[in-house]
Amino acid sequence: MRVAKHLSALLLATIAFQAWGAGPRLYIFDCGLIRHDDITNYGLSNADTDVRELFVPCYVIEREGQRLLWDGGLPLAWVGRTDFEALEGAYVTYKVSLIDQLAAMGLHPDDIDYIAFSHFHLDHVGAGNAFVNSHLLIQKTEHEAAFEHAEDNEIFDPSLYDKLVDAETTLLDGDHDVFGDGSVRIISAPGHTPGHQVLYLELANTGRIVLSGDLYHFEKSRELGAIPNFNTDPEQSRQSFARVDRLLDETGATLWIEHSKALADSLNKAPAFYD
């Protein structure tokens, strides 16, 4: 009897461990908000949608004790600003820094093993330099654009990420399986910038998700196939739309448009998580 009891306790512990170890957890952080009066730069007319606000997310994906940061939010220098015109026609609000939100969960930037950004525009790498001790996963084409020719793209701000030139780095040439088990995969989707990428996730309970980066900014962008006038390559953008559509078809994954405020408002933020 005693042995059986111990066995069942062990069995329960094993099941609990497997449940925890079964797949990744996705944490979502509020890393700011951008408001525009005019959205025509996004390849839309102002009549196409009433939406004028873009949510700015950061994500941490945790799998068996290892962590990936995906996208780094607005510049940390804008924390505390409310509806501040940071760029012409772009009003930003950023309440609590990503660093403080991580600290509230007992995490320091050095606890993040890997960092990957959908691309290096300033609303996606705002906390970049805080993660110099993490391992950077970046497309070779994005690395060249952001570190060698940043002056060619006015939405790159190297002061936000220049220290990452010293970070341990893997230069990617296409898709990449982050943890080696297929559950977290970087998918190359260039066009918005030379090395833009999206993130495919297999979550045991929530299901399969693709985090869009800036493949689309608005729900309406996807519906209309809108291409912002600041994309580096419109034809490549169209090919990336098709490539991600195929991935969604083949896997049954749901596309989460990262900047969609309506979506973000419906999701639980960290320390809550999706698994």
Ligand SMILES: [Zn+2]
């Ligand atoms: Zn963006």
